[in-house]
Amino acid sequence: MADALGNGYVQLGLKMSVLLILLPATLVLGWVELKIGAHMQARLGPMYPGGFHGWAQTLADGIKFVLKENIIPRNADRSVFALVPYVTMLGAALIFVVIPAGRNLVIEDLEVGVFYVLAASSVGVIGILMAGWSSANKYSLMGALRAAAQLIAYELPLVLAAAAVAMMAGSLSLVDIVEAQKSIEIAGFYIPFLPFQIVGFIIFLTAATAELTRPPFDMPVAEAELITGAFTEYTGIRFAFSLFAAEYISMIGLAAFGATLFLGGYAPPHSALEFIPGIVWLLLKTLTILFLLIWVRWTYPRLREDQLQKFAWKFLIPLSLVNIFATGALKLTPWI
Amino acid sequence: MERVGPEEFSRRVSSKLEDLASGFEVQYGHVWARVEPSRIVDVVRTLKTDPGLACTYFTFLSGVDWQAQGFEVVIVLYSVTYGNTVGLKVPVPAENPSMPTITGIFRSADWHEREASEMFGINFEGHPNLVKLYLPEDFIGHPLRKDFRLASRVFKPWPGAKDPSEAAGGGRA
Amino acid sequence: MSTLIPTTDRWLREARLAGDATLRTEEMVLNIGPQHPATHGVLRVVVTLDGEKIVEGTPVVGYMHRGHEKLFEQRDFRQITNLCSRMDWLSGLNNEIPASIAVERLMELEVPRRATYLRVIMAEINRILNHLMFTGSFGLELGATTPVMYAFRERELLQSAMELATGGRLHFGFIRPGGLKEDVPRGFVDLALRGIRQLQKAIPDYEDLLMGNEIFKARTVGVGVLDPDLALEYGVSGPILRGSGIPYDVRKAEPYLNYDEFDFNIPVGTNGDSFDRYWVLIQEMKESAKIVEQALLDLPAGSHIGQVPKRLTIPKGAIWAKAENPLGELGYYIVSDGEAKPYRMKARTPSFNNISVVPHMLRGAYVPDMVAILGSMFFVVGDIDR
Numbered sequence: 039m040a041d042a043l044g045n046g047y048v049q050l051g052l053k054m055s056v057l058l059i060l061l062p063a064t065l066v067l068g069w070v071e072l073k074i075g076a077h078m079q080a081r082l083g084p085m086y087p088g089g090f091h092g093w094a095q096t097l098a099d100g101i102k103f104v105l106k107e108n109i110i111p112r113n114a115d116r117s118v119f120a121l122v123p124y125v126t127m128l129g130a131a132l133i134f135v136v137i138p139a140g141r142n143l144v145i146e147d148l149e150v151g152v153f154y155v156l157a158a159s160s161v162g163v164i165g166i167l168m169a170g171w172s173s174a175n176k177y178s179l180m181g182a183l184r185a186a187a188q189l190i191a192y193e194l195p196l197v198l199a200a201a202a203v204a205m206m207a208g209s210l211s212l213v214d215i216v217e218a219q220k221s222i223e224i225a226g227f228y229i230p231f232l233p234f235q236i237v238g239f240i241i242f243l244t245a246a247t248a249e250l251t252r253p254p255f256d257m258p259v260a261e262a263e264l265i266t267g268a269f270t271e272y273t274g275i276r277f278a279f280s281l282f283a284a285e286y287i288s289m290i291g292l293a294a295f296g297a298t299l300f301l302g303g304y305a306p307p308h309s310a311l312e313f314i315p316g317i318v319w320l321l322l323k324t325l326t327i328l329f330l331l332i333w334v335r336w337t338y339p340r341l342r343e344d345q346l347q348k349f350a351w352k353f354l355i356p357l358s359l360v361n362i363f364a365t366g367a368l369k370l371t372p373w374i
Numbered sequence: 375m376e377r378v379g380p381e382e383f384s385r386r387v388s389s390k391l392e393d394l395a396s397g398f399e400v401q402y403g404h405v406w407a408r409v410e411p412s413r414i415v416d417v418v419r420t421l422k423t424d425p426g427l428a429c430t431y432f433t434f435l436s437g438v439d440w441q442a443q444g445f446e447v448v449i450v451l452y453s454v455t456y457g458n459t460v461g462l463k464v465p466v467p468a469e470n471p472s473m474p475t476i477t478g479i480f481r482s483a484d485w486h487e488r489e490a491s492e493m494f495g496i497n498f499e500g501h502p503n504l505v506k507l508y509l510p511e512d513f514i515g516h517p518l519r520k521d522f523r524l525a526s527r528v529f530k531p532w533p534g535a536k537d538p539s540e541a542a543g544g545g546r547a
Numbered sequence: 548m549s550t551l552i553p554t555t556d557r558w559l560r561e562a563r564l565a566g567d568a569t570l571r572t573e574e575m576v577l578n579i580g581p582q583h584p585a586t587h588g589v590l591r592v593v594v595t596l597d598g599e600k601i602v603e604g605t606p607v608v609g610y611m612h613r614g615h616e617k618l619f620e621q622r623d624f625r626q627i628t629n630l631c632s633r634m635d636w637l638s639g640l641n642n643e644i645p646a647s648i649a650v651e652r653l654m655e656l657e658v659p660r661r662a663t664y665l666r667v668i669m670a671e672i673n674r675i676l677n678h679l680m681f682t683g684s685f686g687l688e689l690g691a692t693t694p695v696m697y698a699f700r701e702r703e704l705l706q707s708a709m710e711l712a713t714g715g716r717l718h719f720g721f722i723r724p725g726g727l728k729e730d731v732p733r734g735f736v737d738l739a740l741r742g743i744r745q746l747q748k749a750i751p752d753y754e755d756l757l758m759g760n761e762i763f764k765a766r767t768v769g770v771g772v773l774d775p776d777l778a779l780e781y782g783v784s785g786p787i788l789r790g791s792g793i794p795y796d797v798r799k800a801e802p803y804l805n806y807d808e809f810d811f812n813i814p815v816g817t818n819g820d821s822f823d824r825y826w827v828l829i830q831e832m833k834e835s836a837k838i839v840e841q842a843l844l845d846l847p848a849g850s851h852i853g854q855v856p857k858r859l860t861i862p863k864g865a866i867w868a869k870a871e872n873p874l875g876e877l878g879y880y881i882v883s884d885g886e887a888k889p890y891r892m893k894a895r896t897p898s899f900n901n902i903s904v905v906p907h908m909l910r911g912a913y914v915p916d917m918v919a920i921l922g923s924m925f926f927v928v929g930d931i932d933r
Contacts, residue, residue, distance in 0.1 A: 338691060340689055448893070
């Protein structure tokens, strides 16, 4: 196994497959969200397409999106309008470059991995801004401005939460962060950073939800007010890519990132379970975070933009600064 | 809240509005009075502000087309304090129907007067924005007037044997 | 549209030409509706925005005007009750009641006790159905997708009970002057009781799900405060007026049918904000459930319709009859000239007055608040436009 992984071509193939998996993964995640949401709401959700519990529902949706007419409004800025799906998708997909699925199973183990992910994840907002401006629609413009304001408010707590983890590990490389979590070992159990960074984890989840513009922080797309905000004018495959695919890919990306930072990434929970490939553990941990995100989505109403800003600047950022200090203090205590 | 019987309330209304209105009567537990258009603003103000009447609740304003006898504007107010309804009937001439607006006293009369104006063609003098409420800007005619025939009947008579408007004997659709 | 959103270049150039080095801001006019999820129906609100703040918001109505009042003049009184149910399509049965009461008072018809009881039962079930719809959709407008699903779950049994009795799920057409179209079938009482019991069990869940939620409170407490005096001046009625602290309910103020024989309370809010209106709605469901329970357990035997002549000829005269619709005070002013159809029939619908006060509430609110305000004004566009 280890030899095969060392082979350059096999590695390249594996790296490429990560990107190829992403689109089907959005379909699966979309279906999972439909089913979880349905069961939380005392419904069944899709039951017919594909036979077994409507597994092909999102696939059918995808085909429907492809077949739909692709409309560009007459007054839209055509080139910018058409570029949006690529930008939002790219920003989302770039995250996966540095997420390690094993000690060597990573596309690029960047020295600044943490900040690379944070930078890549905010590229999507540029796409939203482009969509809002180019659509020549007031609702889109308002949605885009909300998204931009939200990004500024939430990037900071996200960075600070990740910084605390980087302090714990003493490195910005995601592989090093996972290895650092593997080094904390009690009776064979690998202890991830979660117990030490529980505050940071909550800040990370909150900020990630805001960054993903998912409820309760979905003001930029608020369908009851702004009618999916920046993407009001998008139709067909462009709509599917710029809204759904981008949202689900960055959701998976940020969840995998969170799993790497706080839950030990590809590290198994116990040294005896090393024989199971790291990618399985990463997947399980990612799914746990995804479930949390989905759970929150189907539970809470939407905040107001100014309330969100207040929450971010007056509560979350001070809290994450305190968390940084606490982490520093933890690092200085001799028994760690 | 102190409840007052309609007869007692009618006595109060008639004593307060003696020289402003006439024809006081109690029908189905509601007090009714006739008011000349020139007096309507004073009457409504008295009804609203007088502590013994306190008709602060604006129920509705609408019209009735009595054809040759002109129009009748109906205003219904309610006193939440005393639990009584006061209805006012304002006769308005058929030619150039017009009466003063009461939006100065009840701002809510705004929409009601606009509706009555477009439906009956009654002019409410002094209304701040007497444009059409429901109908499109370029609509011609006043639909609730009796000489305005139901549009579907103009194009096609009722297909059944028994058009209720004919069967009733009057045939005044 | 290009004039509405100036490109950056032109904007800058204009600013320079005006001798103003700084960028200027301007107010934006935004059309919310007539096709917009927050206006459920075809209400249009023209708002002038300063950023996200509403400077001025004006509802524009009439997209669903169907000329009910003209149609009333073409129908006889038996047909009119069916026409009435189309005004507020969420509470069809409640719309029929005052129309038939007006005719009964004019003709001095006697309504049998069983019919009166059944009218109360069905009117209150219809009120619960309506309130469930609005509690659910209010959550939906604030972004909470779950309450509406729960509400529809509880609606189903009650809806089936109504369907069993009337054959309709939305427009029941069950009230006739003098009584009811027909007696309720076997099983109605049990089914309705089951529905009520299920609802009573579920209401605490609704309260926990939204009213205990911090985000929900942040979005609704202090938002869209309606001053009680303003509410009275505008003739606002129903849960909205009671949310502002005025205990005016036609069922208590001027009892019709036999509401005076039942034991129920009028829930009254204190602050008049969106939260209080929602709270009143939930409490009213409890009270309605109480009434239905009492009436079902006490349902007298007898005929479902009184002595009604074959042809309804109404004596000359005029009458103003009102009832408590789920959304507020619904009344009809009927002028009869002694024929089978009314000479004039004015429908005073609650949503019309309720929505006319909205400009006062929108001023100074944010765009998301507008959704909370409109959602808590509980209107049906068919009821505004008639």
